[in-house]
Amino acid sequence: MRAQTFPRAQILAELNLQCQALAANDNRGFKQEFEELDDVGKNLPTRAGDSKANREKNRYPYILPYDHCRVRLSVQNSQPHTDYINANFVPGGGSERDFICTQGPLHNTTADFWRMVWEQNVRIIVMVTALRHKDIVLCDRYWPLERCTVEHGLIQVTTVTRKQGPDYFITTIHLRQRACPTVRTITQYYYPAWPDRGIPKDISSLCAFTEHVRQELKAIPLLGPAVVHCSAGVGRSGTFVTLLWLMQLCARGIRPDIRGAVEDLRLHRMWMVQTLEQYIFVHHCLLHWLSGGTSPCRPQVQGASSKTNQQSQDQPHSFLGRSGRRHRHHRHTVPSHQPQNTFQQILNPGMLLRRLLPSSSLFNPGSHAP
Numbered sequence: 001m002r003a004q005t006f007p008r009a010q011i012l013a014e015l016n017l018q019c020q021a022l023a024a025n026d027n028r029g030f031k032q033e034f035e036e037l038d039d040v041g042k043n044l045p046t047r048a049g050d051s052k053a054n055r056e057k058n059r060y061p062y063i064l065p066y067d068h069c070r071v072r073l074s075v076q077n078s079q080p081h082t083d084y085i086n087a088n089f090v091p092g093g094g095s096e097r098d099f100i101c102t103q104g105p106l107h108n109t110t111a112d113f114w115r116m117v118w119e120q121n122v123r124i125i126v127m128v129t130a131l132r133h134k135d136i137v138l139c140d141r142y143w144p145l146e147r148c149t150v151e152h153g154l155i156q157v158t159t160v161t162r163k164q165g166p167d168y169f170i171t172t173i174h175l176r177q178r179a180c181p182t183v184r185t186i187t188q189y190y191y192p193a194w195p196d197r198g199i200p201k202d203i204s205s206l207c208a209f210t211e212h213v214r215q216e217l218k219a220i221p222l223l224g225p226a227v228v229h230c231s232a233g234v235g236r237s238g239t240f241v242t243l244l245w246l247m248q249l250c251a252r253g254i255r256p257d258i259r260g261a262v263e264d265l266r267l268h269r270m271w272m273v274q275t276l277e278q279y280i281f282v283h284h285c286l287l288h289w290l291s292g293g294t295s296p297c298r299p300q301v302q303g304a305s306s307k308t309n310q311q312s313q314d315q316p317h318s319f320l321g322r323s324g325r326r327h328r329h330h331r332h333t334v335p336s337h338q339p340q341n342t343f344q345q346i347l348n349p350g351m352l353l354r355r356l357l358p359s360s361s362l363f364n365p366g367s368h369a370p
Contacts, residue, residue: 003254006253011253012290012291016287022283030279033279034276037266040263040266041066041266041269041270042270045066046066046270049084050064053081057085057106057109058103059103059231059232060232063103063234065085066268066270070089073085073119086103088100088268089225090241090272091245091264092241092244098245099225099227099241100227101233101238101268101269102229103229103233104231104232106140107140112153113152114153114157115153115154116227117175120225122186123187123226124186124187124189124213124220124226125226127190127191127229128191128194128228128230129194130195138196143157145159145162146159147160154177157174158176159172165209168193168209169189170190173187189209189213194206194230198277204293210240210285213244214248228240234271235274238266238271238278241272242262242265242282243282245261246261246282247289258282
């Protein structure tokens with residue numbers, strides 16, 4: 001069954017009215033919607049990431065992948081914990097595995113990152129964080145900046161070209177598994193202009209970057225999911241995936257359900273679209289993109305009374321480094337005796353935003369391999 005479609009101008013007009021209503025009375029509607037999302041997914045188990053054998057593989061100790069949709073690597077040398085990486089499959093409108101959202105690689109997980117890219121047949125990597133913020137490392141550099149080859153485990157990584165756009169870099173990378181003649185081409189889109197604590201200053205810059213990636217995903221055959229990462233892989237990564245997903249809906253004439261998209265993502269990875277500021281930003285990016293860059297400036301959200309907005313984007317203050325400082329909130333896990341059918345009910349496809357779409361791949365119908 002095909003979803004009903006609408007003219008772009010109608011979608012823009014309706015979204016503009018919706019945003020005006022949500023922004024009234026000091027963003028009261030935005031705050032209410034975002035607070036209603038606060039507990040979504042927080043009872044889903046994260047046992048693999050919390051296990052003693054895997055804790056050193058997590059950049060932040062309380063940002064862990066949900067077990068039900070975590071990316072599983074191949075087991076190495078019969079060692080059971082070698083299948084772990086802090087990454088989740090997340091939807092993007094077409095399937096449960098349109099994207100992989102993951103943390104920025106650590107020095108000790110870079111080989112696992114490239115193994116994931118190889119094993120999942122990834123061809124697109126989107127990086128929406130700088131490598132550092134002042135003296136804090138947000139992501140270890142996992143690719144060579146110059147034209148050369150480095151090895152990470154069994155994977156050879158070769159930078160072929162590096163082009164600079166207005167606010168981002170596009171790097172072509174060749175991957176080769178040792179003792180294997182096959183070479184794969186990976187394109188990395190690197191957007192360092194998204195600050196660690198806040199949102200991009202230039203809304204048109206991020207919209208142009210996201211549209212560039214969207215067009216590329218639409219044009220190429222998707223043999224595997226696209227990887228999106230920032231530092232923790234939740235705030236900026238979730239915001240980017242939400243925006244790209246909703247752009248694609250609107251491009252197909254389908255009304256965007258922003259709240260529904262964020263809820264869906266949070267059932268697959270914790271804290272996707274982490275702050276109220278990011279949540280409002282998605283709305284206004286979409287307005288800006290739909291209007292061709294003529295939408296009015298977004299309202300300010302300073303002083304917004306949201307528990308989540310008090311945290312820094314993507315890296316709460318108590319997550320700074322692996323220094324032992326503790327997170328303000330307790331972890332949310334599910335007791336081992338909880339019935340499995342609870343999760344089946346939560347993840348019933350009828351409850352997900354994909355109910356709006358035909359059962360085809362988001363970007364290139366028929367080409368996406370699960």
